[in-house]
Amino acid sequence: MNKMYRCFTGDGGTSEGDFHEALNVASVWDLPVIFVIENNGYGLSTPSAEQFRCKNFIDKGIGYGMK
Numbered sequence: 086m087n088k089m090y091r092c093f094t095g096d097g098g099t100s101e102g103d104f105h106e107a108l109n110v111a112s113v114w115d116l117p118v119i120f121v122i123e124n125n126g127y128g129l130s131t132p133s134a135e136q137f138r139c140k141n142f143i144d145k146g147i148g149y150g151m152k
Contacts, residue, residue, distance in 0.1 A: 090118045097128020099145055100136050112149040120146075 098104050099122060111118045122142045126133055139145055146152070 088117065090116070091121055092118060093121045093123070095128060096122060096124045096126070096133045096142065097131075097136070098122075099142055100128060105145075105149075108146055108149045108151065112146075112151055 092107060094104060107118075108120070110116070111120075124133065124142065128136055137145070
């Protein structure tokens with residue numbers, strides 16, 4: 086039986102180490118995971134545009150070999 090797992094986080098969570106560890110493990114182990122990111126525009130009281138240089142949140146997966 087194939088299962089698909091979903092992980093939910095906010096845009097601020099994408100700047101945390103736990104998020105990047107999860108992306109790395111999911112990629113290396115080829116896990117069936119969908120990462121859902123709620124973009125409310127702020128993380129830890131900082132606008133998302135000031136937290137990272139990626140144009141889109143999905144670009145953070147590129148470094149982990151994710152499409």
